[in-house]
Every structure is written in C-alpha cells, then in structure tokens.
Amino acid sequence: MKAAKFKYIRPSSLDEAINLLSDFGEEARILAGGQSLLPTLNMRLSQPKVLIDINRLDELQGISHEGKHIRIGALTRHVDIAESDLITENIPLISEAIEYVAHVAVRNRGTFGGSVALADPAAEMPACTLALQGTLVVEGPNGRRQIRADDFFHDLYETARAPEEILVEVQLPIRRSGESFAFMELSRRKGDYAMAGLACKATFQDNRFLSVRLVYFGTELKPTLGENVMSQLEGREWSETLAEKVIASLEDDLDPVDNLQGSAAMKLHLQKVLTKRTLAEVVQRLGNV
Amino acid sequence: MKSKGAITPLDRQHSYVGRNLSRDKAKRAVNGRGRYTDDITLPRTVHAAFVRSPYAHAMITDIDVDIAKAEEGVVLVMTGAELKELCTGPWVGTLSVFPTMKTAPQYPMAVDRACWQGEPVVMVVANSRAAAEDAAELVSITYKELPVVAHKETALEKNSNLVHPDLKDNLAYEKVIDTGDVGEAFAGADHVVEATFDFGRHTAVSLEPRAILASFEKDTEELTIYTSSQTPHMFQAIIARTLGLPEHKCRVVAPFVGGSFGLKIHSFGDEFAATAASLKLGRPVKFIADRLESFLTDIHARENTVTGKMAVSSQGKIEALEIDILSGVGAYSQYPRTSVFEANQILNITGGPYKHQNYKARMRVAYMNKVPTSQYRAVGHPIGNSVGEALVDLAAEKIGMDPVEIRRRNIMEDNSYPRTTASGIEVADMSHQKCLETLVERMKYDDLVQERNSLRAEGIFRGIGIAAFIKGTAPGPAGYYGAGGAPIASQDAATVKIEPSGNIICAVGVTDQGQGVDTVMQQITAGAVGVLPEMVRVIEGDTDATPYGGGTYASRATAIGGEATYQAALALRAELLRLAGALLQREPETLDIIDGNVVDLGTENIRMPLAEIGRIGHFQVAELPNDIQPQLSHTKRFRLNDALYIFTNGIHGAYVEVDCDTGFITLLKQWVVEDCGRVINPILADEQVRGGSVQGIGGALYEHCIYDDQAQLLNGSLIDYLVPMASEMPDIDVAHVQTHTGVSELGSKGVGESGTGASPAVVMNAVNDAISPFEAKVTVQPMTPDVLLKALNRI
Numbered sequence A: 001m002k003a004a005k006f007k008y009i010r011p012s013s014l015d016e017a018i019n020l021l022s023d024f025g026e027e028a029r030i031l032a033g034g035q036s037l038l039p040t041l042n043m044r045l046s047q048p049k050v051l052i053d054i055n056r057l058d059e060l061q062g063i064s065h066e067g068k069h070i071r072i073g074a075l076t077r078h079v080d081i082a083e084s085d086l087i088t089e090n091i092p093l094i095s096e097a098i099e100y101v102a103h104v105a106v107r108n109r110g111t112f113g114g115s116v117a118l119a120d121p122a123a124e125m126p127a128c129t130l131a132l133q134g135t136l137v138v139e140g141p142n143g144r145r146q147i148r149a150d151d152f153f154h155d156l157y158e159t160a161r162a163p164e165e166i167l168v169e170v171q172l173p174i175r176r177s178g179e180s181f182a183f184m185e186l187s188r189r190k191g192d193y194a195m196a197g198l199a200c201k202a203t204f205q206d207n208r209f210l211s212v213r214l215v216y217f218g219t220e221l222k223p224t225l226g227e228n229v230m231s232q233l234e235g236r237e238w239s240e241t242l243a244e245k246v247i248a249s250l251e252d253d254l255d256p257v258d259n260l261q262g263s264a265a266m267k268l269h270l271q272k273v274l275t276k277r278t279l280a281e282v283v284q285r286l287g288n289v
Numbered sequence B: 001m002k003s004k005g006a007i008t009p010l011d012r013q014h015s016y017v018g019r020n021l022s023r024d025k026a027k028r029a030v031n032g033r034g035r036y037t038d039d040i041t042l043p044r045t046v047h048a049a050f051v052r053s054p055y056a057h058a059m060i061t062d063i064d065v066d067i068a069k070a071e072e073g074v075v076l077v078m079t080g081a082e083l084k085e086l087c088t089g090p091w092v093g094t095l096s097v098f099p100t101m102k103t104a105p106q107y108p109m110a111v112d113r114a115c116w117q118g119e120p121v122v123m124v125v126a127n128s129r130a131a132a133e134d135a136a137e138l139v140s141i142t143y144k145e146l147p148v149v150a151h152k153e154t155a156l157e158k159n160s161n162l163v164h165p166d167l168k169d170n171l172a173y174e175k176v177i178d179t180g181d182v183g184e185a186f187a188g189a190d191h192v193v194e195a196t197f198d199f200g201r202h203t204a205v206s207l208e209p210r211a212i213l214a215s216f217e218k219d220t221e222e223l224t225i226y227t228s229s230q231t232p233h234m235f236q237a238i239i240a241r242t243l244g245l246p247e248h249k250c251r252v253v254a255p256f257v258g259g260s261f262g263l264k265i266h267s268f269g270d271e272f273a274a275t276a277a278s279l280k281l282g283r284p285v286k287f288i289a290d291r292l293e294s295f296l297t298d299i300h301a302r303e304n305t306v307t308g309k310m311a312v313s314s315q316g317k318i319e320a321l322e323i324d325i326l327s328g329v330g331a332y333s334q335y336p337r338t339s340v341f342e343a344n345q346i347l348n349i350t351g352g353p354y355k356h357q358n359y360k361a362r363m364r365v366a367y368m369n370k371v372p373t374s375q376y377r378a379v380g381h382p383i384g385n386s387v388g389e390a391l392v393d394l395a396a397e398k399i400g401m402d403p404v405e406i407r408r409r410n411i412m413e414d415n416s417y418p419r420t421t422a423s424g425i426e427v428a429d430m431s432h433q434k435c436l437e438t439l440v441e442r443m444k445y446d447d448l449v450q451e452r453n454s455l456r457a458e459g460i461f462r463g464i465g466i467a468a469f470i471k472g473t474a475p476g477p478a479g480y481y482g483a484g485g486a487p488i489a490s491q492d493a494a495t496v497k498i499e500p501s502g503n504i505i506c507a508v509g510v511t512d513q514g515q516g517v518d519t520v521m522q523q524i525t526a527g528a529v530g531v532l533p534e535m536v537r538v539i540e541g542d543t544d545a546t547p548y549g550g551g552t553y554a555s556r557a558t559a560i561g562g563e564a565t566y567q568a569a570l571a572l573r574a575e576l577l578r579l580a581g582a583l584l585q586r587e588p589e590t591l592d593i594i595d596g597n598v599v600d601l602g603t604e605n606i607r608m609p610l611a612e613i614g615r616i617g618h619f620q621v622a623e624l625p626n627d628i629q630p631q632l633s634h635t636k637r638f639r640l641n642d643a644l645y646i647f648t649n650g651i652h653g654a655y656v657e658v659d660c661d662t663g664f665i666t667l668l669k670q671w672v673v674e675d676c677g678r679v680i681n682p683i684l685a686d687e688q689v690r691g692g693s694v695q696g697i698g699g700a701l702y703e704h705c706i707y708d709d710q711a712q713l714l715n716g717s718l719i720d721y722l723v724p725m726a727s728e729m730p731d732i733d734v735a736h737v738q739t740h741t742g743v744s745e746l747g748s749k750g751v752g753e754s755g756t757g758a759s760p761a762v763v764m765n766a767v768n769d770a771i772s773p774f775e776a777k778v779t780v781q782p783m784t785p786d787v788l789l790k791a792l793n794r795i
C-alpha cells in the first residue's frame, strides 16, 4: 500500500522543530528512523497531515559521558548503540539487550529515541530504560523538562511526553560496583518483538539482595515493574527455593493479555520461567563482577 | 520405454548432465538486476487498486463511486457488476474427475454478495497506485452483513449457516475409498493406535507478490500480458475464455518470477479485472498485490483435521490404516484447479510407503467464508505424511519397537515394483529400503539415540524423528487436469534449434521461478546435442516464443519438460550428424558431437565446428546435396500414458531439542534422502530439497493464517505471520538415490516438493520423541509454544 498524502518538513534546528510541532499540533508526527512510523503510514493505519523529519537535528545526536550518567541523544541509531564502547563499559544491560532489537536493516535506521518515545510494550529499550531508572529529557514550547522513567510509561503507546514535545535525550546511570544485570527474552525468531521478556538490575550486599528491579515487557500494555516479586527478594539470600516462592506472587504484578502469540496463561507462565532464569543468572553474574 | 542401464548421450564423459552448473539468472537477481513484472514500465501505464469487502459475508446493497470517479488522476472505476458484463460467463471450479463435486459460480469481482473478507468489490484505476488508493478510499459501499461460516468443524452440521444457499449445504465434495477389509483387520489386531491431527491454514508468501501488467492495443486488438506466472499458456487460455478474446491474439509473458510455490498457477479476480480495464481503456494497466492483499487474497492451504487409526501386530506389521479428513476450504472452489485436490492428495498418499493392504479413507471438504484454498507446494502431502508417520511412531511406541525398525519391516521392497498402494495408486521405480538405510547411515542413528538418552538423564530433552514419504510428481493426462477438463496441458514441449553461429536455442513450455529450470534445460540440451553449456540459451515464459506447454507446477518441469527437451535435442543432434555426414562424405554413425565440434567417433579428432553446419545450413544450402532439406529446428512433446503421476519416494530424519519450560523448539539438524531419478544439477536439486524442507518447517512451527469467529484474518502482515528465517533453520543434509523412472529416457522424476512434503512430519515426530518422557503428545501444527506448553500440561 501507499501512504496517504502528507506534507513533509525537515527543520534544521530543535527550536524550529518545536515551533512546527506547536503549529500543527495533533496533525503532525515526528519522523525519526521511520521503522515503526512508515509501515503504519503505508498500511494507512494512521494518516498524519504533516511529517516533521528530525533527522538533521544535531541537538539530538551522539552518546556521551556526563558525570554519573551516559547521555544518549534521541537520534542515536540502534546500530550505534550496539557498537558503542561507552555503552558496553558503562551500561552493560543496554548493550546486552540491543542485540534483541530487530534485524540489521532495521537497526541501521531505527533510533533509541524513537523506540522509547513510541513505547511499544514488547520493545527492549523502554524496558531497559525503566530497569535502569533512566531520565528522559523532553523539550517543548515551554522549554525543557526531565521525566523519570518511573513516571514516563503510562499505557499502551501512551507516555508522559506531550504531543508538542520532542524527546531530546535519555540519561542512563553508569553502573556501580555491586550491581549486576541480566536480560532475557523469548521470541519465536531472532529479531522479533518479545513474546515475553525481562530486564533485571540487582544490587547485593553480603550475598543478599539489597535492591532488585525487574521490568517485564512483551506481556503487558507497557513495560511493567514486578513490584511484589522485587519486595519479596529484598534483604534475602538467593536460593532456588526463594525463587520458587516469589514467582507465585508474579500473578499480582502482571496481568497479561491474550494475543496472536498465545494465551494470557502462557504469557504469565513464560514470565515465571524467565524470572527464575533471570534471577539465577543475575546472581551467578555477581560472582563474576 | 528405455531399457534400464543403457548408456545414453547423457552418461557420456562430455555430458553436462549431473554437474553443478551455476544459474545465469542467479547472478542477475543477486545484483538487483532481475526484471520482474513491476520493473516493466510501458508508456501510458495506469494503476489499479481495489476496494475489498471488509466482511466475510455480506450483501452489497449500494455502491457510490461518483466522488472517487471525480478524483484527480482517476481514469476508470469499475464495479463487480460492470465487470461481469465483460465476462463470457462465470468461473466454475469443478473438474470432471470429482464427479459429485459442487461449487458456486463466481465472477472475478463480487457482484451483489461478498463471500470472503478481501474479495474485490470495486476497482479504481488511476495515474499512480497512490492516486488509485486515495480514490478507493472515497468509494462508498453499503453492506448488509450475512451470517458467517467461520469453522469447518460446524460447517457441515445440519443447521449451519450457508456460504451459498443455492448449494443447500456447505459440503463441496465427499469421497470414500475402502480397500481390503479394514473392519476385520482392526477387530483382529494386536494393537490399535489412534489420534486426531489439526493443521492450520497457511499461505505461500512468495517474495514477489502477484503482479500483472496488461496492455491491450485497440487498433490491432492484441493483448500482451506480463505477469508473475508459473503457467503462461494456462493464463492465456483462461484470459481468452473469460474475456472473450481470440487466444492467438493474447500473448502472456512471465518475466523474472520471484517465487511461486503453486500460488501462481491459479486465476485471481483482481488480475482479470486489471486486464478488463486495459481492454476498456486501451492502455497498459498494472496491478501489484501488496503484502496485505497477498495475505488476504492469495490462495491459502492446509486447513485440515484428520483422525487416523492404525492396526499393528505385536511383531510390528502394519495391518490396516483408516483416516477421516475434514478439509476447510474457502467460499469458492478455486478455478481452474479446484479446492478439493488437497484432501484428495491426503487420501491418496497417507501411509503410502507401506505394504498394508487394508485402507479406508473418507474425505469431506467444507466451504467457509474465507479466501479460497488451492494448490500450494506439496499439496496435501505435509498433512498425509504427518498423519501417517505419526501413527507409525505411535504404533512403534505401543509395541516398544524402534521407529526405524518398524519402518524397515513395513516399507515396500525395492525389488517389488511396479505395484499398487493400498489407496490404489500405481507406483514404480522406488527405493524406500535404500533410502532408509542411507538415512540411518548418514544420521549415525545409533550414536544419536545414545546421545539423546544420555542427555535426557541430564534434563535436556532432545528428540529424533523419522518420516518416510511418497510424492506424486509430474501429473499425467489421465489425471486431474487433462481428463479433468481444465485447459491445462499435461504434456509439455521443447523446440531445440541451431543458429547460423552454431549456437543452440532451446525454447520450452515449462517455466522458471528461480529454481533453475532454465539451467536444467540448458544442461540437458548441451549434454544431448554435444555442445558447451554456454552455447545454449534457454527461452521460457513467453507464449509467443515457446511451444505450447503446461508450465511449471507439481514438480513436473524436469520430469516432463526435461524429457521433451531431451528428445528435441536428440532430434537436432541426429540431423546435425546427418548434415555433417553429407558434408564430410561420411556415415553419420562414424561421427560424434563433442563440445560444439563434429568429431570422429572414438578418436575424437575434430572434423568440423557446428558453426560450419549452422552457416551452411542457413546461408549456403547449395553446398548440400539437393535431396537434403535442412530443418535445423526440432520440436518434441512428451506425455505420460496411463499413470496418474510419476511417484517419487524418500525419507527425512530430524534432531530437535525442546525447552519443556518454555515450549520452544530448537531444530538441531535435518537429513533428507530422496529419489528423484536422474539428477541433472546436484546443487539445484539439493537446494530444492533444502528450501522445500524449510517451507515445511514453516508450516510445522510458525505459519498460520489466524481467523476470528467472524472469519476476519487477524495476521495480515509479516510481523504477525511468521515465516521461517535463516537463524532458526537447521543444517539440512541432503542425499539422492537415483532410480531412473522407466517412463522416460531421461529418467528424472520431480524433486521440488520432496522437502516440503515430509518435513512437517519429521519435525513433529522428533518433537514428540523429545517430550515422550512427559507422556505428552503434540498433534497440532503449527507447534507453537502455546501448543507445546498445553501438551506438556504446563499451562
């Protein structure tokens, strides 16, 4: 199918882009890598009147080390994340997870910012951003503001970003000693969106969980914290029995939806399996930190 | 008929048959220079888009096209009723070989009732596809929804909704065969095993979608069609009949074709509508199905439920087999090949490798408000083999016998042909025993069993699968199409001619879709005439340039078209030797042709290049005696006689691992040993088997057209409809046993479907072996994690 007619504008500064967004309001859509947006246009699932191409905005580029966090410009392509030493060394969860994002051709164009802004419930980067307690920086007509990842993901494709705001960058905290990460997902084929997935960050003291963050994706309407499981793990020493015990309470954290990949029951089951495996992995990795 | 073992020109040292020649076209395709239908641009081309029924069943009560017509760039808007007026009559998708079969007549676009979601209702033709789609959105159609038949399980019940009230019920066709005494065999059996198998609907997903560019010249009343087709002559016949055109003024060209798998041997309404638009406008009209349209409107296949039962003795002798097939097809029987063929093949081939004499099978085919189903690679075989081979494994399990051993005891012996299967089909020149032993050797079966057992103790669940098969290839004239009445040639033809340069042109009725049919014909021609392969150019896919033929389907290209080519090439060779004899004043019998030169037989001393004969034969005929009239061009045809098919056989092995907590299956390795008779090009034959196996794996694990209760397709994109991808595919080891068929001199049988036909069976058997420690069984395809976890009682 061919997209319906639209007006195409390519601003050359962030200010110009924001002005365009406020001028056109709901009629406009930001075009980043286009890997999610263009298929929906071609299928005529959405028919925006205006596309604002942000690909030439320098303000949105680059990966840099800034104090206690790594700044990832919204336009950073998936491929550049995968190849960044800065990320491998400082936010290993991201470099582990990025391998699961789509296929080479899609990774060459798709952007980190596009992925987080879109907030697909089965996407890896939003889940990792939440697991890492990152900060999202958006800019709109009223200026710049920072949004904690915990406050960003509202519902299916709904985020705290206002329509006239652009996601400029994401700040992710640099790993600290005592932290361990693990990432697992199940997809039918390499590169597919997750059927079920889990991003985990844990800190330990004297072999006990000091804190754990478990972010589930692929089964809920948005990346979701496993708060019940997390609270039961805190302060405890790892054992398989503990894992068995806590995963029962995953039912209080998750409310999967049936979809083409399978039933809600299957999804809950898979997340339980992943929880056990991920916790075992994160503990084992701690020994190697 | 040839006497077996005789040396033919193809077996000679200088023959190019049996060698790995690379495909010329492959390089072109890889460089992005292939020319597909959509790459062809003619002056004044306009583009068609379709408004399709959003409902699976609805009356069309009103159509308003005024706004659409007025849109900029729009040149034509046509409704189904208007198109009907341009047709000579409806299509009726029945064949006389299925005597009691019934179907509703259909037109290329819905006339006043839409019977499946995606059925074309209005065509819009405009200066660009985008403009046509814009205008299509402005067509306003009022529908009145009708009750939908969405499930085959209830379609045949007395009070079911009806797809076509005129037909009185939804039963398309029912057939029973009953050989021997099944009742007694089951009553007296040591053991009986039984299971019900369910197969999801899937579709071909060719990389290049359906495509047509139709160009009608009003002044000469000549129609030229470029289309992504496997069967140009069939297309010519049907387009001429449907639109009332003289056949000889319709030229059909199939340029590069990007995959087809049976999809492109049918007639699709939108393609006929686009052609009708060209007739009306006198302009070229292009229609390229997009991916969503492909999922909605390409033929589907495989939706069947089969209950099967096998009787076995304690010594492992299969005593009887009984199956009951419920086949769920679409709203119409697909014209011109029908939609009952699939179930009929299941009935023909289930249990086909084995010697049992008692067989009962019933097939019932039910219409539903879904897109029509029809022939897709290895028609029916993936289902029949899955059922038959799963039952054999169940029987083996019941009596505690190894799956290889039970097959060894029951397969037909290699020295027992010709013979008839329990289903009544005649088979010959088969090699089940040789294939089985070769497979066991290549798999290192005993080591594999040991490895599986020791890993099981560690909680790693691996499984080994075995699946033997027979495959009907190269259908004959007594069968479905010739005798059945469809305008499809079951014989095929080749013209082989020498040019003044001494080079050879070979024009064939069979066609290439990327599998290398042209390379195979090039090798046969080179081998038979005695020239270098680069001296041969093959022409296919053009009704103006090739002799009349059936095209490529049902693994027939090499078996039928190859023999025609061989005979035409031999005829040319004989003439060339006669001409050389006259020119050299020698007996033709003392001469030979090697690598493009006439040589002395035996010593191979070069006497004259073929270029010399080409020059004299075309330009300097005076140098030849007056009583010699050079022909230089030879056309031969080849037909089968009474045979329904040339049946082939083979066997698959698989090794898989199942993660019993997640239900995920990892394919570790697959082996195929098959017998396609003479192999012309080993690498092409291997890749047919590999690609075909992968396609079978697709059906076994991933592919599924998912419909809801209103018969709405829920997964019309490649994000949601999963095709097999390279990362998940196993290494596939391929070997060929070459038992030449006695029906031709070439000796080749079909190879294109031997992978697909049994791959789902072997994967399912391997999975069931892997999960056997849990006493679980999977009988549903695709075997998704959901299916596995349910079978394992984990959810």
Ligand SMILES: Cc1cc2nc3c(=O)[nH]c(=O)nc-3n(C[C@H](O)[C@H](O)[C@H](O)COP(=O)(O)OP(=O)(O)OC[C@H]3O[C@@H](n4cnc5c(N)ncnc54)[C@H](O)[C@@H]3O)c2cc1C
Binding pocket: A029, A030, A031, A032, A033, A034, A035, A036, A037, A038, A054, A074, A075, A100, A101, A102, A103, A106, A109, A110, A111, A112, A113, A114, A115, A117, A118, A120, A122, A123, A124, A125, A165, A166, A167, A168, A191, A192, A193, A194
């Ligand atoms: C075949 C295929 C497989 C895929 N598999 C995966 C996968 O496994 N995992 C995964 O995570 N993704 C997957 N994707 C999606 C891919 O990662 C996308 O690139 C990504 O989700 C969106 O990024 P983009 O730059 O392409 O955004 P676009 O498509 O350009 O935009 C997506 C949406 O985000 C908005 N947007 C983009 N940038 C900004 C910004 N800076 N500020 C505000 N709004 C913005 C756009 O307006 C639009 O609504 C897949 C895509 C394809 C085609």
